[in-house]
Amino acid sequence: MTTAALEIVNLSKSFGGIRAISDISLTVPAGSLTAVIGPNGAGKTTLFNLVTNLYAADQGDVKFYGESILGLGSGEIAARGLIRTFQTARIFPGLTALENALAGAHLHVRRAPWQQMLWLPGALREERTLAAKADALLELVGLAPFRDMAATDLPMGGQKLLEVVRALMAGPRLLLLDEPAAGLNDAETADLAELLRAVRDSGITVIVVEHNMSLVMGVADQVIVLDAGKGVAAGSPREIQKDKRVIAAYVGEES
Numbered sequence: 001m002t003t004a005a006l007e008i009v010n011l012s013k014s015f016g017g018i019r020a021i022s023d024i025s026l027t028v029p030a031g032s033l034t035a036v037i038g039p040n041g042a043g044k045t046t047l048f049n050l051v052t053n054l055y056a057a058d059q060g061d062v063k064f065y066g067e068s069i070l071g072l073g074s075g076e077i078a079a080r081g082l083i084r085t086f087q088t089a090r091i092f093p094g095l096t097a098l099e100n101a102l103a104g105a106h107l108h109v110r111r112a113p114w115q116q117m118l119w120l121p122g123a124l125r126e127e128r129t130l131a132a133k134a135d136a137l138l139e140l141v142g143l144a145p146f147r148d149m150a151a152t153d154l155p156m157g158g159q160k161l162l163e164v165v166r167a168l169m170a171g172p173r174l175l176l177l178d179e180p181a182a183g184l185n186d187a188e189t190a191d192l193a194e195l196l197r198a199v200r201d202s203g204i205t206v207i208v209v210e211h212n213m214s215l216v217m218g219v220a221d222q223v224i225v226l227d228a229g230k231g232v233a234a235g236s237p238r239e240i241q242k243d244k245r246v247i248a249a250y251v252g253e254e255s
């Protein structure tokens with residue numbers, strides 16, 4: 001039996017008269033890379049906002065490795081290893097690219113602040129390990145040349161990639177990425193695809209909301225399709241590409 005990293009059970013959320021998420025249930029197996037796709041306004045970001053408790057659900061449950069996380073604070077959820085990025089990159093201004101990356105890890109550094117200030121040997125070792133990890137990740141996504149630049153001076157695509165790096169530095173067990181390829185050029189998208197595969201292969205479960213179909217079809221093990229707050233299909237990329245309900249959801253958007 002495969003372990004579920006995330007189980008969403010009959011989840012619903014309305015905003016006024018809009019049923020943004022309408023009785024959605026889904027399972028994300030541990031170690032998988034799941035893509036969530038759907039037209040604008042389908043409820044993809046809202047789903048992430050419910051899972052991370054940015055918004056309270058009207059009904060239903062969210063289980064992370066079998067335990068309900070509904071109602072937990074965002075800090076507690078992150079501390080358990082459920083880490084997300086945002087559709088619009090949220091970079092820390094005034095910090096370099098490297099410092100932004102390291103900020104993700106400092107969420108988890110166990111040492112007391114006074115130990116870090118005194119640079120005790122353990123803390124120093126830990127910092128060096130973290131910096132090496134951050135450098136390796138920046139290199140992997142092509143951001144090494146921007147390492148010591150103010151992060152806000154990075155092009156938009158670079159800021160989005162940096163946010164993914166920062167999320168990885170937090171040591172996630174489950175990583176939620178909201179449109180990480182938005183604003184990326186083709187080369188950056190290819191770097192992102194490589195990174196996502198490497199992340200999944202390292203054992204981290206990934207859920208990615210994405211409009212870039214070639215990225216989705218190239219990296220996802222499982223694709224879940226939302227339309228108007230409802231789950232309309234789930235399957236392998238190959239199955240989803242042929243699914244009439246999926247085609248209808250997208251054609252409906254255009255007309």
Ligand SMILES: Nc1ncnc2c1ncn2[C@@H]1O[C@H](COP(=O)(O)OP(=O)(O)OP(=O)(O)O)[C@@H](O)[C@H]1O
Pocket residue numbers: 015018019020038039040041042043044045046047087
């Ligand atoms: N805070 C909010 N207040 C009111 N309505 C909201 C709020 N957040 C989302 N909605 C509505 O819920 C629906 C789903 O929005 P959501 O942002 O989840 O869509 P999405 O699938 O992420 O779309 P996109 O692809 O454009 O990012 C939309 O009708 C949206 O207007």
Ligand SMILES: [Mg+2]
Pocket residue numbers: 044045046087
């Ligand atoms: Mg969205």
